[in-house]
Amino acid sequence: MVRSPNSPSLYKQLSKVINHYWRQITILITVIILLSFFFPQGKTLLYSYQLNDVAQEEVVAPFNFPILKTSDQLQLDLEEALNSEPFLFLRSQDVVSKQIEVIDDYFKHINLIQLANIKLADSKDDLYRNRFTEQFDLARINVQSDSAALEVLMETVEENYNFAFNDEKWNQIFLSDYSNNSILDLDNLKKEIIQISRNRWAEGIYDIPISEILSKQVAIIMSSSEPAELTEAIRYNDIQDAWTKARMEVTNRFPNNINFSRDLGYSLIVEFMKPNLIYDRETTERRQQARQDRVPRNKGIILKNERILDANTRVTEDDLQKLFSLSVAIDNKAMQESSTDILLAYVGRILVIGIIVSFFFTFLLTYRKPIFDDWRMVLLIGLIFSIEVGLAFLIKQNLELSEYLIPIIVAAMVLTIMFDARIAFMGITSIILLVTILIGNNV
Incomplete structure (x- = not known):
């Protein structure tokens, strides 16, 4: 045959x-490459079944692989490991000693304020008596000096003991005579408050809410030279329980309702009784993580050539977990393959997607050439394909929702409205084929 020149x-x-x-x-190549990222790798779709499905063929293990635990079972094992690790606390005697010193300092400060009030009152009386004498200026200076000293003490109360500042009952104590115990015996109150606090410290006070302690037992370190002591977590109190017990003890020690020692004493306990069981968060969380890391993720092993699923039988939950474990093992093995095998698998995926997509665009080029000639229309159709497959991947693979939520009909309606029914039919056919491959046996 001679070719025409x-x-x-x-x-x-x-x-x-x-x-x-x-x-x-360019648009078609981009769409095909984009769609390829939504599709699973390897042979996982071969073993995609639902509960009570009927197996189409026998499944035999191609190699040895472990049976993974279900997510719920693994979560229970991890929580059990987390709860079995005792929370670690350090019993701090320094906290007890420091808070007792703070209580002593507070009562010393009350005595200083009482003395300063008495001294200021005496200075004012002296100023009044000497208002017509040569000692008036000296008396006025003494009043100013004593008033400034009292102001400094009250500023210290506002700064360090804000709970007592502008409190009517404490102001009454500040203005009283320190030697007069008719209103309140400060020495006795201090002893009682320290004793009540010591009782709670002896029981032990957590510095975290007891509801946050997940373990049934806690480890208490008494000193650096002794090993931790394991006890029941409910044996000790958190700060709320300690306040409740302290309130009851204050009521028993000060039963007189007219005497306001109860209210003042309880306010002091709330302010100064600090937790003495200090939570070692870093060590506890490190040990919890180590214990969780030791939890086995597998519950058995399937040997090579062992039957996993027989043909024409219903798929049980145990079968599903074995098939899922096989899919994970295949994916892990695929990651260990050579670069050539990975590249060939990816090229194969590109070819399958390209063939399906080409069905529709070949139809456009043959029967709707004006539409194919307009690259904007091709771009629009490519976006519809990408969005539809992307939503299918999101709904089924990521969110694990029902496949009935995939908006296939929306794509058909859009193509029908913008073009015609024949284009919509061919387009939705290609989209359904892509989604079917993506979902696997779940359709």
């Missing part, structure tokens, strides 16, 4: 097509 060569024909449709070709 005027007929263009195949190379020139391809060059002409590429030059004319380079935008459309």
